[in-house]
Amino acid sequence: MVLVVATLVVGGLAAFYLGSQSTWLDGSTQALTQRDATLLVTTIVDSVRAAGRAVVSDDPDPEHQMLTLYADAAGTTACRCFYWHDSLVYMGANGPAPGDQPVVVSKVSRFRLATQDSTLVRLDLVEIPCPDGWRLRLSGAAALYNSR
Amino acid sequence: MGLAYSFGNARALVNRYAAARVALAAAQRRLEMLAVLDPSAPELQVGTTHADDVVVDGTPVAHESWSVAAYDDPANGTAAGPTDLKLVTVTVSWGASAPDQQVQLSRFFPAR
Numbered sequence: 001m002v003l004v005v006a007t008l009v010v011g012g013l014a015a016f017y018l019g020s021q022s023t024w025l026d027g028s029t030q031a032l033t034q035r036d037a038t039l040l041v042t043t044i045v046d047s048v049r050a051a052g053r054a055v056v057s058d059d060p061d062p063e064h065q066m067l068t069l070y071a072d073a074a075g076t077t078a079c080r081c082f083y084w085h086d087s088l089v090y091m092g093a094n095g096p097a098p099g100d101q102p103v104v105v106s107k108v109s110r111f112r113l114a115t116q117d118s119t120l121v122r123l124d125l126v127e128i129p130c131p132d133g134w135r136l137r138l139s140g141a142a143a144l145y146n147s148r
Numbered sequence: 149m150g151l152a153y154s155f156g157n158a159r160a161l162v163n164r165y166a167a168a169r170v171a172l173a174a175a176q177r178r179l180e181m182l183a184v185l186d187p188s189a190p191e192l193q194v195g196t197t198h199a200d201d202v203v204v205d206g207t208p209v210a211h212e213s214w215s216v217a218a219y220d221d222p223a224n225g226t227a228a229g230p231t232d233l234k235l236v237t238v239t240v241s242w243g244a245s246a247p248d249q250q251v252q253l254s255r256f257f258p259a260r
Contacts, residue, residue, distance in 0.1 A: 120181060
């Protein structure tokens with residue numbers, strides 16, 4: 001009888017421990033994902049604000065795009081680019097290069113952008129999935145303050 | 149029981165922060181979109197209030213509104229009129245729009 005009760009108590013404690021660990025890990029992962037998403041959007045917004053011209057291109061499809069920024073409105077040499085490759089968003093100087101580093105370590109499942117009237121870059125969708133199936137979807141925009 | 153309660157609360161906070169980050173990004177997005185408009189645009193007329201849904205990936209996730217108020221710069225008194233600047237306040241709310249389910253940002257815009 002004592003053995004049965006002890007087994008039940010230990011089993012309950014173990015189940016609670018495992019459940020709480022799962023909740024803890026899921027919550028921590030989500031929090032890290034949220035921070036990465038904000039950092040990614042902020043990094044892109046800061047770069048766009050300093051740029052004069054932006055070009056968005058499919059890379060390789062409309063759900064994964066590349067943003068190329070130029071220093072001024074008439075500029076022909078790119079000064080910065082953001083592109084999706086192998087589930088990560090990378091930042092490069094004037095085009096994708098082997099030494100480029102990802103902006104954040106979180107994997108990005110969709111990276112959709114658009115330009116508007118040569119004065120605005122819209123981040124229509126930054127989607128970052130979590131291991132538990134939850135997905136953070138964020139959007140933003142930044143003005144090209146050097147376009148005039 | 150206390151431990152389980154605290155874990156549940158922590159998880160709810162994480163979810164709330166997710167919604168708040170989306171709302172903050174939406175508010176910043178709206179201010180940037182207004183920043184590229186001409187000061188005489190209907191969206192920037194003093195005394196007006198505008199509202200719209202925040203749509204992410206085709207799904208409405210929050211509600212946004214922005215109001216435009218005249219701002220008199222105290223540095224020059226009323227010499228150049230009562231509207232030296234426009235104060236645009238963007239409010240993004242989600243859920244039941246309770247006070248802790250809102251994000252509000254303000255920015256000055258040129259009057260003309």
